[in-house]
Amino acid sequence: MVPHTFVALAALPLTASGKVDRRALPAPDPEQETAPAGAVREAADGPEGVLCGLFAEVLGRAVAPDDNFFSLGGDSIAALTLVSRARGKGFAFTLGDVFRHKTPAALAPLTGSGAPVAAPEPAEACGESAATPVMRWLLDGPGPIGRFGQSMTLTLPAGADDARLVRALRTLLDRHAALRTRVVEGSDGRPALVVGEPGSVDAAQVLRRG
Numbered sequence: 001m002v003p004h005t006f007v008a009l010a011a012l013p014l015t016a017s018g019k020v021d022r023r024a025l026p027a028p029d030p031e032q033e034t035a036p037a038g039a040v041r042e043a044a045d046g047p048e049g050v051l052c053g054l055f056a057e058v059l060g061r062a063v064a065p066d067d068n069f070f071s072l073g074g075d076s077i078a079a080l081t082l083v084s085r086a087r088g089k090g091f092a093f094t095l096g097d098v099f100r101h102k103t104p105a106a107l108a109p110l111t112g113s114g115a116p117v118a119a120p121e122p123a124e125a126c127g128e129s130a131a132t133p134v135m136r137w138l139l140d141g142p143g144p145i146g147r148f149g150q151s152m153t154l155t156l157p158a159g160a161d162d163a164r165l166v167r168a169l170r171t172l173l174d175r176h177a178a179l180r181t182r183v184v185e186g187s188d189g190r191p192a193l194v195v196g197e198p199g200s201v202d203a204a205q206v207l208r209r210g
Contacts, residue, residue: 005073050089051104058082065105069098131183131191139183139191162207170203 005028013024048065055063058081059072069079079098086093086107093101093110101107131139138145156165173179177195186192 047091047108048104051086051091051108054082054085054089055104057085063104065108066103068102070102126177126195126197128184128186128192128194130186131193135183135193136191165207166203169206173201173203173206174198 007026007028009026013021015021042064044065052063052065055067055069055072055074058078059069059074061072063072069082074082076095079095082098083093083095091107091110093107097107097110101110138148180196180198180201182194182196184192184194
């Protein structure tokens with residue numbers, strides 16, 4: 001974590017036993033000037049101005065183009081908030097960029113198209129993998145494991161015919177790898193998991209009417 005405020009001292013106050021006297025430490029001044037001496041440059045129109053506004057929203061104080069995010073009290077959690085809000089404004093910089101560039105002026109060139117940036121879809125790993133320890137414990141134990149299943153009841157709107165249900169199921173199956181996962185005997189003879197490719201499960205075969 002990045003310290004919120006730094007206070008320069010000539011020496012640390014000590015107690016009679018030689019330990020740091022925390023009560024004698026001066027309280028930090030929240031209004032302490034953090035910008036270098038001299039005139040403060042006004043934010044330019046466009047990305048730089050937008051970023052100054054985003055910095056101010058996250059930090060709760062006015063921000064100039066050359067102000068350091070972390071010198072103004074920002075930390076890693078606040079930086080994540082900044083990246084998230086900036087993505088909605090069309091910026092494409094990452095958390096690492098905030099730590100490297102630190103100021104609105106330095107981050108402004110990293111703007112994207114101006115449209116909100118969608119989060120990238122996580123890459124899915126398909127194929128065989130080892131079962132987790134909890135799965136192995138269940139599979140190696142005595143007795144059936146069907147009681148550990150989960151179920152849910154949904155109320156469907158009127159007119160939800162089979163074709164629409166199949167399309168909805170296909171979307172769910174293709175989107176969530178866990179729904180395409182099977183337990184098999186692995187190459188080492190122990191239980192393993194196999195994640196099928198999107199489209200490998202026939203949604204029509206999954207649909208059953210009671």
